[in-house]
Amino acid sequence: MKPAPFTYHRPRGLAEALAxxxxxGAHGKVLAGGQSLMPLLSMRLASPxxxxxxxxxxGLDGVxxxxxxxxxxxxxxxxxxxRHDAACxxxxxxxxxxxxxxxxxxxxxxxxxxxxxxxxxxxELPAVLALLGGRxxxxxxxxxxxxxxxxxxVGLLETCLRADxxxxxxxxxxxxxxxxxxxxxxxxxxxxxxxxxxxxLVRVDxxxxxxxxxxxxxxxGDVPPVLDLTEPMRSxxxxxxxxxxxxxxxxxxxxxxxxxxxxxxxxVLTARALREATA
Amino acid sequence: xxxxxxxxxxRVNGIRNDVDVPVRMLLSDLLRHELRLTGTHVGCEHGVxxxxxxxxxGRPVRSCLLLAGSVDGHDVTTVEGLASxxxxxxxVQQAFQDCHGLQCGFCTxxxxxxxxxxxxxxxRPTEDEARAAVSGNLCRCTGYQNIVASVLRAAELLGERx
Ligand SMILES: Cc1cc2nc3c(=O)[nH]c(=O)nc-3n(C[C@H](O)[C@H](O)[C@H](O)COP(=O)(O)OP(=O)(O)OC[C@H]3O[C@@H](n4cnc5c(N)ncnc54)[C@H](O)[C@@H]3O)c2cc1C
Ligand code: FES
Ligand code: FES
Numbered sequence: 001m002k003p004a005p006f007t008y009h010r011p012r013g014l015a016e017a018l019a020x021x022x023x024x025g026a027h028g029k030v031l032a033g034g035q036s037l038m039p040l041l042s043m044r045l046a047s048p049x050x051x052x053x054x055x056x057x058x059g060l061d062g063v064x065x066x067x068x069x070x071x072x073x074x075x076x077x078x079x080x081x082x083r084h085d086a087a088c089x090x091x092x093x094x095x096x097x098x099x100x101x102x103x104x105x106x107x108x109x110x111x112x113x114x115x116x117x118x119x120x121x122x123x124e125l126p127a128v129l130a131l132l133g134g135r136x137x138x139x140x141x142x143x144x145x146x147x148x149x150x151x152x153x154v155g156l157l158e159t160c161l162r163a164d165x166x167x168x169x170x171x172x173x174x175x176x177x178x179x180x181x182x183x184x185x186x187x188x189x190x191x192x193x194x195x196x197x198x199x200x201l202v203r204v205d206x207x208x209x210x211x212x213x214x215x216x217x218x219x220x221g222d223v224p225p226v227l228d229l230t231e232p233m234r235s236x237x238x239x240x241x242x243x244x245x246x247x248x249x250x251x252x253x254x255x256x257x258x259x260x261x262x263x264x265x266x267x268v269l270t271a272r273a274l275r276e277a278t279a
Numbered sequence: 280x281x282x283x284x285x286x287x288x289x290r291v292n293g294i295r296n297d298v299d300v301p302v303r304m305l306l307s308d309l310l311r312h313e314l315r316l317t318g319t320h321v322g323c324e325h326g327v328x329x330x331x332x333x334x335x336x337g338r339p340v341r342s343c344l345l346l347a348g349s350v351d352g353h354d355v356t357t358v359e360g361l362a363s364x365x366x367x368x369x370x371v372q373q374a375f376q377d378c379h380g381l382q383c384g385f386c387t388x389x390x391x392x393x394x395x396x397x398x399x400x401x402x403r404p405t406e407d408e409a410r411a412a413v414s415g416n417l418c419r420c421t422g423y424q425n426i427v428a429s430v431l432r433a434a435e436l437l438g439e440r441x
Contacts, residue, residue, distance in 0.1 A: 001308070002303075004303075006303060008303075010348060010351070034345060034346070041303075053348065053349055079338070103329075103414060104339070104412070105341060109335075109340045109344065190414045191415055
């Protein structure tokens with residue numbers, strides 16, 4: 001058997017799930033789609049004493065679309081959101097980003113909320129949540145709170161959620177009218193984690209000028225950085241914005257890319273994303 | 280330590296199974312070791328190669344990334360469930376034979392299940408779509424050309440059957 005022994009919990013309701021999480025505290029781990037947690041368990045990089053499988057909790061698989069936001073429940077799989085026309089019409093950025101998340105087979109099981117909670121800087125959805133200024137709904141036996149994306153990510157694979165909290169939903173705000181977006185990335189093979197990726201959101205005015213331009217980055221730093229690119233975009237267009245991003249961000253090297261190459265990609269991909277968004 | 284077990288019911292290739300499994304058993308190991316359905320192959324065991332792909336309620340998933348306990352109450356289709364009861368091969372299997380879509384065969388079960396589900400949703404794919412559909416499965420032998428040809432051939436065979 002690959003994973004180390006653990007006690008398995010399969011709560012059938014939200015109250016039971018929260019009570020279980022409160023009970024096991026820091027010794028427990030939530031299991032959602034398992035597309036990140038199961039490899040960690042099988043390689044024994046993680047060996048929690050308790051695994052709390054939330055897949056049988058009813059009521060967490062809904063997508064709600066209002067004029068202002070798209071609310072995605074904890075058991076909504078990547079594929080479900082990708083195919084949700086109302087959600088992806090309200091926020092095209094969602095589908096633009098989701099198609100880069102792994103392969104369809106992994107997206108069939110992995111959850112949107114799980115990806116947001118896993119806090120992998122190489123993942124697309126944390127960058128999207130940060131770019132849109134979204135939030136996570138966290139529930140525990142002590143009550144419910146909402147955590148803004150800007151507070152959520154505190155380090156590599158680390159959020160400020162407590163061990164006894166279940167993220168029951170993430171909320172993506174609908175960007176204001178006349179907003180356009182694009183996601184571009186470079187990966188070694190289609191479906192792999194990005195060597196570098198950029199999600200861009202641009203709001204144009206009546207005359208086609210730039211009201212607001214910003215971008216969030218994948219595989220750059222420990223937590224997804226968001227840059228305001230409005231000024232360089234206005235004064236010099238996408239290439240100036242790319243150069244500005246290079247001057248503002250720091251990259252690390254790894255086996256896939258040197259720090260220099262990754263920073264080079266920051267510039268190229270920033271310009272490309274902005275060009276695509278405003279095309 | 281006494282291993283915790285959990286009683287689960289799952290339908291595999293249409294047959295109901297009631298089994299007690301250790302809670303840390305993977306679905307891939309349940310299929311192969313307990314249910315003796317060794318058609319599902321296991322390569323990397325961390326979600327990368329796709330050899331272990333089965334259909335969960337009709338959708339392709341990695342069986343090595345699922346706890347057996349998590350699939351309680353669900354339907355699983357393995358490669359053994361693709362052919363008809365009389366042994367007639369599934370059009371995807373037939374296409375792999377026609378187009379030489381396999382060599383050693385290790386990766387094949389994962390490709391067959393993935394492609395069968397893909398063609399259900401996209402009966403007439405372009406070559407690019409066919410290539411994208413198999414991009415999550417690794418094959419160390421064929422170089423993929425004949426696998427892509429097999430996807431397109433399977434689409435033809437399915438069309439003829441309709
Ligand atoms: C081969 C492969 C390639 C991949 N490539 C990419 C890629 O290119 N881009 C990308 O973004 N991702 C990629 N992934 C990861 C995938 O997107 C996962 O689905 C996602 O990261 C985690 O979601 P999950 O539901 O599977 O979470 P799980 O694996 O179940 O959990 C992940 C972590 O989040 C916690 N968690 C999950 N849900 C909650 C919740 N509701 N409340 C509190 N904590 C929770 C868990 O405790 C655990 O620590 C890849 C995975 C594989 C196997
Ligand atoms: S064995 Fe499951 S993906 Fe490789
Ligand atoms: S046929 Fe040998 S790995 Fe694909």
